[in-house]
Amino acid sequence: MQGQNISDIIEEYLKRILADSHQIEIKRSEIAQLFNCVPSQINYVINTRFTIQNGYVVRSKRGGGGYIRIAKVNLISDADVMDDLMDVIDDNISFTQAFRIIQSLFEDSVLTQKEANLILAAIDQRTLAFEDKRVENAVRARILISILNRLKYDD
Amino acid sequence: MQGQNISDIIEEYLKRILADSHQIEIKRSEIAQLFNCVPSQINYVINTRFTIQNGYVVRSKRGGGGYIRIAKVNLISDADVMDDLMDVIDDNISFTQAFRIIQSLFEDSVLTQKEANLILAAIDQRTLAFEDKRVENAVRARILISILNRLKYDD
DNA sequence: ATAATAATAGTCAACATTAGTCAAAAAGTT
DNA sequence: AACTTTTTGACTAATGTTGACTATTATTAT
Structure with missing residues (x-):
């Protein structure tokens, strides 16, 4: 068991949801609050663990009702x-x-x-x-x- | 063996844990503190006593929540x-x-x-x-x- | 419509927290 | 004495955390 740091824990949390959902939409500040960290930590997690190299595509929107959407993609078929x-x-x-x-x-x-x-x-x-x-x-x-x-x- | 020097003692300590666990995850600084030596001594022990020739595979990660993982592996017949x-x-x-x-x-x-x-x-x-x-x-x-x-x- | 304001997310660099390297010094062996 | 192994610590590298500042989008006021 690894994952003593917050980034690993957030990664695990998001991937557990993605296991059933194929795609999730989160509010950056909500996740940050949930794990008691600064919002930009979420960007760090996404940039290091949810890249296209990892098989994920991320899209986001700012402003009111903004979100970060993470989708799992299949590497060969696409x-x-x-x-x-x-x-x-x-x-x-x-x-x-x-x-x-x-x-x-x-x-x-x-x-x-x-x-x-x-x-x-x-x-x-x-x-x-x-x-x-x-x-x-x-x-x-x-x-x-x-x-x-x-x-x-x-x- | 002859538990004379610190390296031997640390080796023995780690191998005793590995006897039941097949794999361990340590914090370099904790082990160093436990045996009252400098952290890089742990690297020395690993490099001289936990090589693939001895049937061990080592993986590590730096930064917050970093670790050193030592796994005992089964060498194949040939x-x-x-x-x-x-x-x-x-x-x-x-x-x-x-x-x-x-x-x-x-x-x-x-x-x-x-x-x-x-x-x-x-x-x-x-x-x-x-x-x-x-x-x-x-x-x-x-x-x-x-x-x-x-x-x-x-x- | 347009402008101001609020509500999001992004960037980046400083700082923090680990582990790795390397070579000199010390200790042990032959 | 010569050689090998162990010990030590200064320096390096990798990864994670934080917050000030920026950019974008939505909503509200004029």
Whole structure:
């Protein structure tokens, strides 16, 4: 059991709701109050845990009756989402971000647990081990794109 | 063993917990305080006594609510075959040689077709795409060794 | 209509809270 | 003495928390 910090707890809370609902709409200030934190903490949670890499699409509106809507999307079946993913990777990607992508591919059953683990082993920071972080992120991007292409055209 | 130095004592302490728990999650500073040593001593203990060779996998997270998680894993029956292969790879390997290794692992049913293909996609020449062939072969070696290490245990 | 005001959410940078690295010093072994 | 292992701490890196300030949208007043 992890999750000693508020961000993890909020993440868990939102994902539990998303487990049945596929999509939720929240009021930022209400959630903040519920977990006794500042409103911008909700943005932090969303930006780090509900990105497209994680398989989520977020839309929001300000002003009276404003909201934040979080929707779970399927990575393979949606071509647009796949394109977004490619855009995110571009020509460099951190391990953390790559991890999120692999995890969502596993959650969407595109990858088995073992396949996901092998890919993660390949793109781990210690594995690539370049002095220059930019080189590391560039190599990781090439590997990931190569693998995504394999997944895309193989079946 | 001979519980002479602090490292041995900490090792013993952690392993005693791991005897019933299969996995533990610690706070580095708490353990350090418990044994009256500096936090980085915990890293030393982990790096020298909880390696994959010993059958342990370690994961950690920094920041608020950070932790170090140590899990005991089951080494598969041909874990030592992986060790032999890693000896052969050493610190550099061509794609052709790597291909043979992956192929033999497939033939021995260690890898499925899809797993083998994903690995090959990752270590392909066009994927790695380095000017310098020596760099390419070194990176390929690191990736392959990391993957072989991962194959040593299940789950 | 238009302007002012209220009610939202977003951004960003400072600060806080962890863990990791590395190399020098100390201790132990041969 | 030479070599290996352990101990220590200064510095670094990653992640999380907070709040002041900004941007956008809806509502109300003129």
